[in-house]
Amino acid sequence: MSELPPIPITTVRLGAEEEALVLEVLRSGMLAQGPMVERLERDFARLVGVPHAVAVNNGTTALVAALQALGVGPGDEVITSPFTFVATMNAILEVGATARLADISLDDYCLDPARAAELVGPSTRVVMPVHLYGQSADMAAFTALASSNSLAIVEDAAQAHGSTFDGRPVGSFGVGCFSFYATKNFTTGEGGIITTTDDAIADRLRLLRNQGMRARYQYEIAGHNYRMTDLQAAVGIPQLERFEHTTSSRERNAAVLNEGLSGIDGLVIPTVMPGRRHVFHQYTVRVTSDARIDRDALIDHLGAAGIGCGIYYPRTVIDYDCYRNDPRVLAADIPEAERAAREVLSLPVHPYLSDADLERIVAAVRSALAP
Numbered sequence: 001m002s003e004l005p006p007i008p009i010t011t012v013r014l015g016a017e018e019e020a021l022v023l024e025v026l027r028s029g030m031l032a033q034g035p036m037v038e039r040l041e042r043d044f045a046r047l048v049g050v051p052h053a054v055a056v057n058n059g060t061t062a063l064v065a066a067l068q069a070l071g072v073g074p075g076d077e078v079i080t081s082p083f084t085f086v087a088t089m090n091a092i093l094e095v096g097a098t099a100r101l102a103d104i105s106l107d108d109y110c111l112d113p114a115r116a117a118e119l120v121g122p123s124t125r126v127v128m129p130v131h132l133y134g135q136s137a138d139m140a141a142f143t144a145l146a147s148s149n150s151l152a153i154v155e156d157a158a159q160a161h162g163s164t165f166d167g168r169p170v171g172s173f174g175v176g177c178f179s180f181y182a183t184k185n186f187t188t189g190e191g192g193i194i195t196t197t198d199d200a201i202a203d204r205l206r207l208l209r210n211q212g213m214r215a216r217y218q219y220e221i222a223g224h225n226y227r228m229t230d231l232q233a234a235v236g237i238p239q240l241e242r243f244e245h246t247t248s249s250r251e252r253n254a255a256v257l258n259e260g261l262s263g264i265d266g267l268v269i270p271t272v273m274p275g276r277r278h279v280f281h282q283y284t285v286r287v288t289s290d291a292r293i294d295r296d297a298l299i300d301h302l303g304a305a306g307i308g309c310g311i312y313y314p315r316t317v318i319d320y321d322c323y324r325n326d327p328r329v330l331a332a333d334i335p336e337a338e339r340a341a342r343e344v345l346s347l348p349v350h351p352y353l354s355d356a357d358l359e360r361i362v363a364a365v366r367s368a369l370a371p
């Protein structure tokens with residue numbers, strides 16, 4: 001076993017600013033859907049460069065509300081990635097729609113636009129790319145696909161706060177759905193937000209979030225309670241102020257890892273695609289059959305060296321009976337997604353890694369795969 005302290009795969013650090021703002025909320029007595037939530041919405045809309053950001057209680061809710069605001073329901077089809085966190089799928093099923101799963105590209109681990117295009121049919125309403133690990137999907141291709149087939153775009157940007165494609169932030173191409181869960185690059189513990197340039201969608205989202213209520217007891221649609229608390233918003237606001245700094249630390253750490261881990265047989269390091277900003281929610285490598293030891297053995301080796309790692313995700317979403325046997329889940333052949341599930345491994349990349357931590361991670365992987 002390692003004598004050195006373990007290096008966790010994620011670390012959350014909140015400080016005096018968050019404490020002060022949370023205390024302000026506690027003392028104000030305005031605990032839910034109040035001025036702090038409004039302030040967070042304003043700040044987040046600025047980050048994404050859109051006029052509207054609607055805060056909700058988590059990222060899954062953000063996806064559900066986005067689909068509801070677009071009027072997506074039973075009989076409608078949503079094309080998405082099979083290589084994602086299960087929430088993407090659950091949101092589609094929650095609104096009663098059908099999920100069509102197209103294969104991914106191993107270059108960016110995101111939905112492959114060419115494969116998605118093959119699944120467009122008369123019932124397709126939405127294409128839902130997932131900006132996996134913090135890198136934008138090919139939004140030029142998805143924008144073209146959506147406009148030539150009159151589809152809406154819902155972006156699952158749960159892992160990609162601050163990521164851009166051709167200089168434009170994710171969440172501004174379609175209806176953007178972000179998660180503020182504890183492990184994400186930006187967190188309020190639990191929470192989420194929906195971004196849009198469309199006034200009518202934003203208005204519907206605000207109604208849906210609050211029981212369909214326009215003004216007190218004036219109900220316009222059947223809604224829900226998706227509201228965020230001001231306590232959560234207060235945890236988030238100070239993080240936005242230093243967000244560029246924490247994001248560039250992730251990018252810098254990823255560059256150091258890429259440099260240290262290049263040229264190892266059977267190890268595929270992450271690619272930052274041209275024109276995209278990868279915000280490295282995860283630093284994810286692939287361990288192929290050319291590697292000296294397999295992925296499980298590498299995980300054991302890293303564990304013994306005190307280095308946290310994780311598999312995101314060990315199976316495609318269709319690889320579970322509850323989805324495989326659901327007539328509303330239809331998958332094309334997805335060999336690349338299946339390969340990714342077999343081979344991926346995420347290493348620590350969070351902003352609180354020291355140079356010594358990064359050296360230890362590189363040394364541990366090298367000693368296992370290229371001794």
Ligand SMILES: *Cc1c(COP(=O)(O)O)cnc(C)c1O
Binds near residue numbers: 058060084156178191
């Ligand atoms: C985290 C995540 C979600 C769901 O967000 P929650 O806030 O946990 O509900 C959705 N999609 C992806 C890709 C995620 O990583």
